[in-house]
Amino acid sequence: MTAPALRIEHRQQQSLTPRLQQAVRLLQLSSLDFAQEVHAALDKNPFLETDEGDVPGAAPAVAVPDMASDIGEAPAPNEGWASTSSIDRRAGASGSDVSALDFLAADVGLREHLHRQLNVLPLTPRDQLLAATIVESLDDDGYLRTALPELAGLTGLSPSPCEMSTALKRVQSLDPDGVGARNVAECLLLQMPDIEDPEVRGLASRIVSQHLDRLAHHDVAGLAKALEASASDVAHACERIRHLDPRPGWRHGSADVQYLTPDVVVRRVRGTWRATLNPAIVPRVKLNQAYARLFQQHRDARHGELAASLQEARWTVRNVKQRFSTILKVTEAILKRQHHFLEYGPLAMKPLGLKEIADEVGLHESTVSRVTNNKYMSTPSGVFELKYFFSRAMVTASGSTCSATAIRGVIKEMIDGESPSQPLSDPEIARRLLRQGLTVARRTVTKYRQLLKVAPVERRRKHA
Template sequence: MPVITMNNRAETRQQPSISPRLQHAVRLLQMSSMDFGIAVRDVLGRNPFLEWEDELDEGRASAGTGPSEMDAEEARTQPFELENDRALWLADGAAPRVGSDSSTTSALDWVAADTPLNAHLHVQLNTLKLSDRELALARVVVESLDDDGYLRTPLSELQGIEALSPAASLHDMEDALATVQSLDPAGVGARSLQECLLLQLDEIECPQMRATARTVVQDHLARLTSRDVSALASELGRLPRDVQAACDRIRHLDPHPGWQLGASRVDYVVPDVLVARVRGEWAVQLNPAVVPKVRMNDDYVKLFQRHRSEDNAEMGAHLQEARWTMRNVEQRFSTILAVAQAIVQRQRHFLEFGAMAMKPLGLKEIADEIGVHESTVSRVTNNKYMATPTGVYELKHFFSRTLLSANGSACSGTAIRGLIQDIIEAELADHPLSDAKITEQLAQQGLVVARRTVTKYRQMLRIDAVGRRRH
């Protein structure tokens, strides 16, 4: 009978662990500057040892016109309140201007007010000769439109919204929809893309072109999207140039007419780093607008240290948090600046000559240069932007893998994409180049690139395939 022996043996293994504070520091490093500024404001709003640098007071103090000692002491004892600044800003922007000769004109006074789509349509309804019943039903349709001007709610669901006697019928709702569809902008109130385009065809002045366009939209919309003009002309029995002209006119119609009005969404990018050429050299500096102007309140620190005891452990935690926040702000922006300087040093030819001069660059190369880990460089380049004389680029834009040419020299993927774009821009409109032909042209220039790579780069450039580029 076999004997089974069991050995109990204790083993000690070391596994890396990340403290919660280090994890938080990593998250802060990966944030965009806007999110980081919000995080710093949040800490400053609850931490008495932190305060904003008041440049105005510093300027007055240097000029000898600073506030009295009593005022200064009172200012130090008043905690910073973010909501006060917000209220002042809102009051300044919303307060009415008294008198037309005021010299304090705000920039907001020159901003055109947006007109919502429904308000724009209601104004037009008021000018039409409609009965109270017709006007009420038309207003129901207007209030049911989406922001892009489409009506995606069935008319049958709108019948009972307005309490009328007799109740609104489906025919009444169709008449109300027709009234709304007659308003400006053309195409509003459509229930499909096809209907939206048909409502805009009356804007075509040429009767022959208008008739051709109506036939295309009604019966051959799929052919329009495939850009197969030859087959479409054959089906319609018309000259290809006439069909092409009608298709081009259709493509100039607005598929989202409602977006012409209302608040427009604009996404702004605030660069973290500014790059400019100074005396023949590329100079890199942090954008002062994204660096939080926060500092330690030395008076509070000294006062706390003089009266520190075991009973105020919470204040001690605040002091530790304040020091850590200041260190984090300094370390974050010094790392961003170091990474940006290293990138500019290696990609200065890109700044001078464009995408074709972009060199292959990896995270490890920058990490070794500034003495940090690759993961740190990856986090620093995430959601961080650099403003250059040729445009604003995300820091990640300057990194690309190495591709070898036929003679063994290195070339970056960004340079290949720039060359592909140049080749497509130079092609003939009636004889566009396929991805295979582009691959052959690259090979003739000594760049061995797979066809699927050319396809991927073309898609990254948001360039249509050869069939859609053919005119």
């Protein structure tokens, strides 16, 4: 049996300090989340204050100009734009305490919209309560997915099934049409009076009530055979059905739209594409030099907490500068390689990897990945996430390479130019790509079509 022994070994191991871990976490945050972090630091750190100066390298603090056209020169500051303060001044000139917020329209939710209609109907308190119970049980899309007997027990009035059915019909008679339905078929049937032609309305009602599955698959031939009607009449009825709203509740009080704020704005200036930081997303923060000097002059061992706050303030200011400097450098490197995309569209997108940009700006690939995550670029063609400009290279039959984005552009052009009566299937698109020297598997075509939000071939087919 061997005796225990002590041994000393030297090992090198990389580890992230808490400060570096925090920097990595902040780098991959969206600009909105990062601004919230900075504002939280402003609130609790006495050595930080708001900086009212201009942001170096940032675009002028004006609204983003029209990105639909090619931009030659940057517009003059404040040209053609009204600020909130000017609105406030005009409102104040009338002699009333009116702010710009008073001019904003208030959103009315679905339930409030329905309650307002019920309140003007000549109903007894009992009928009012039964109808209101149904309204409060509706989902956001306007459907009633709770059984009437279960709702009856919630009222505390012991209503009869007939009373609950009447209350439901009363709710279903309100605006918007189709509200209070218990399934898609009932929702569409409630909207049938919107179809003026009685013959089309009758045929559409039969389609919805008897053959909803065929309607979903655009099976016009099967519907015509099952209903003993002409294909043209069935196609017309189906087209009319598609103008109905399967989610009527979304017209009122839908979920708040999340708007994207671009981190950088790309413009063409004198024939050259240039990127500037969007000043709206850059936190205006700086070190309060007066407080810092006072602390340094009267510093002693009892002020350890203030010393930590000063160090934290300096790190915050440095992190803000470094973050946006890195974003701008990465964006400029992307523009250098993908400027043809801005001029000619997705078909001109080149293959691009993280390593190529990392080597250009002198960063690690993981850092570039974090920089491009949740960061957006505003261009004349739209707003794109920085990750959009990266794609793997695909080799063509000639030996050259193209990007997956370019292939998606080719697929979109094919679908846009297809015949409505004979749309292209995924295998046919793959065959056509092969004839152009692009070897793309059928399942890859399906994935790209889904990314383009294009329906399958059966749902795109239209009958004469």
